Amino acid sequence: MNDSTGDRIRTDRPTGRQGGPPLAPVAAVSLTLLLAGLAVGVALGGVMPLPYGPAAEVVRYIHDNHSAVQASAVGTFAASVPLAIYAATVSTRLRQLGVTAPGATIALAGGILAAGALALSGLICWTMSRAEVVVDDGLIRALYYLVFLTGGVGHIVALGLLLAGIAVPGLVLGLLPRPVAWIGLVIAALAELATLVLIWPESSVILPIARFTGLIWLIVVGVLLPARRAARIRS
Template sequence: MTTDTSAAVSPPRRRVQGGPHLGALGIVVAALFLVGLVLGTALAGGHPYPSPFGDGADIVAYFRENPNPVRLGGAFQFGAAIPLAIYAATVSARLHQLGIRVPGPTIALAGGLLASGFLALSGLIGWTLSRAEVQGDPALVRALQFLNFGAGGVGHVVPLGLLVAGIAVPGLLARLLPRWLAWAGLVIAGIAELSTLALLVDGASYLLPVARFTALAWLIAAGFLLPRQRVRAEG
C-alpha cells in the first residue's frame, strides 16, 4: 500500500521580509533635522546658524551668545543620523530582496552610511562648539566651524546623493519606481555630487541646501513607492 504525499507536501513559500517602513524612516530623518534647524534659529532670536564665510568676530559672538541653540541643533543632527543609517540598511536589503544584483544596493548602503556618519560627526562638532571651554579661543571656534561645515555640508550631502542614486538607477531600470521619480532622483544625485565644488569655490555652497532638502523629500517619496515584492508579468 502506498501513500501519495504530494498533496501533503507543499513547496516552501518565500517570505517577504519586513523591517521599518522606508517612508516613515524618511519622515523621521527630515523631521529631526528640520526641528533642530527651526528650534535652534528660534531660540537664537531668529538668527540662523552663521555661515563660516562670514565675519569672524560675529561668528565667535554667535557661539558665545547662543550655546543652548547650538547644542540643541547638534543633538538633533546627531539624532537624525541614526534613522538615516537604518534607512540605508533597509533600502539596500529591500533592493536585494527585489532581485537587484547590480551595484546599486551596495552604493545606496555605502552612501547612506557615509551620509549618516558625517551628519553624526557634524552634530558632535556642534555640541563641542556649544561648550564654554572651547568658546574662549576664537581660532579654535573658527576651525571647528569650518570642520562642522565640511562634515555637515559636503561630507554629508555628497554621499547622500549616492544613496539617492543607488535607489534611483535600479528603480528606473527595473521599473520599481515611477519613471518621473527615478529621473528626479538622478538629477538630485547629480546636484549633490556637484556640491563638491563648495570645497573649491565658496559661492558653490548654495548647492548644498538644494541637494540636501530635495534629497530628503525624494527619499520620503521613494520610501512610500518602492514595492516590497516584485510583480512579474506572466505570459
C-alpha cells in the first residue's frame, strides 16, 4: 500500500519540464527594438533610400547620416537576440505539446536563420556607419545591398519558415484557434513570396508587410499557445 501511495505521489508531481521565458513578451521586445532603431534612424536622417534607386542618393545618405545608420544598426542587431530566444522556446514548447512532425524543427531552423540574418544585417549596417570604412562609393553600394538582402529578403523568407512551423501543427493538432493558425499560414506564404524581390525589386513592398504582421502574429501566438496539453481524465 505504501508503494502504491508513493507511486501516485510521484505521478502527481510536476514532470520537471520548463516552459522557458513567456513567448509574447519576447516577441514584443524584438518588435519594439526593431521599431525603436528604425524610428531613431528616421528621426536623425530621414527614410533610408531603396538600394536599387539612384546610386547618388544612397551614397549621399550614408556619408551624411552616420548616426542614423548606426541607430538603425543597433536596433536591428538587438532585435535578433529575442527572436532567437523565441525560436528556441517555441520549438521546445511544441515538442512538449506532442508535436512529433518536423514542424517544431522547421520553426527552430527558420527562427535561427531569421535571427542570424537580422543580426548580420545589423552588423553590416553598423560597419557602414564608420567614416573610415565608407570611403569608396562602390563599397558603399555593395554593403548597402548586403544590408537589404540579409535584413530584408533573407530575414523575411526565414521568418516565414518560423511562422509555418508553428501554424501547421497549431492547426493540425488544434493548439491554436483555427483562424489564428490560418492567418499565420497566409503570412508565412507571403513571406516566402519575398523571394520575388530578387527578380522583381518593385515587389519589395512585401517585406515590411510580412515582417511586421509576422512579428505581431508571433506575439498573438505567444499569448494563445498553451504551455501544456490539458490533462486526460484517468479511469
